[in-house]
């Protein structure tokens with residue numbers, strides 16, 4: 001039987017990392033949340049607060065429960081505070097050099113039995129695991145945005161990941177109330193490999209005037225029952241993240257479907273990254289709600 005994971009850490013408290021920390025804290029686990037500096041740490045705390053404020057506002061959480069939940073997360077800028085954890089989930093930006101450097105440091109900080117997981121969306125888990133002395137204890141643990149809501153967690157094994165590690169994180173995912181799906185270390189795993197060609201195609205449609213963004217979104221929600229249309233979903237994921245994922249997938253697989261629509265790079269250059277900056281394909285700052293820029 002796999003050893004139970006009880007003490008966890010999350011490194012990187014952006015949209016995904018803060019959401020993952022919330023998922024752990026909601027399940028009653030104590031979490032060490034690490035960011036690189038005080039400003040990033042405060043932003044991570046802000047994510048956790050606004051996400052749980054939402055639940056309080058909808059009557060799903062009392063203010064007391066919210067305080068307890070937030071109290072289970074110890075916010076720190078010191079990587080050394082991860083020394084006693086059983087599992088670290090890395091959720092820093094999608095850059096291989098950054099992740100490999102971080103994994104090398106984590107390898108020296110956590111105990112020899114600890115599991116090192118990456119929330120990478122599209123980078124090679126194998127390439128990340130090559131930076132540590134225990135590649136058999138490295139696994140992909142890929143959550144979906146918004147992490148507190150989406151049920152799926154992809155559990156990604158490399159050719160050397162230990163079956164005991166896979167069993168332990170799969171059991172943890174179930175304890176978190178998530179649906180684990182096992183897959184190998186292939187570009188985009190299962191979900192992004194299917195999703196991003198579709199999202200990129202939608203961006204091309206906007207760019208070429210094939211249809212208006214609202215109509216593309218309405219077509220997929222009203223026509224196919226998707227909870228959200230592809231243009232709105234790109235804004236939710238973040239256009240910088242979506243662009244990085246497409247670049248990585250295009251480099252790895254060479255499929256033209258993943259060659260990023262130029263409009264994505266242009267909006268990123270303008271700092272219009274989607275919901276998180278108030279504007280992407282849609283404008284979220286407008287009083288009348290999302291509107292085309």
Ligand code: 3HC
Nearest residue numbers: 051054055058060121143144145146148149150227228237
């Ligand atoms: N954070 C926390 N909770 C949130 C949230 C957020 N950002 N957004 C919505 N929620 C919660 C609400 O509080 C509500 O909770 P409740 O049911 O307990 O009251 C529930 O989600 C439903 O919210 P709403 O009623 O406000 O809105 P919708 O019913 O329209 O749902 C949605 C919003 C959950 C975002 C839904 O539209 C959806 O599932 N969209 C698709 C999202 C998707 O495809 N995600 C995957 C992206 S790909 C990815 O992440 C991979 C990565 O590698 C890029």
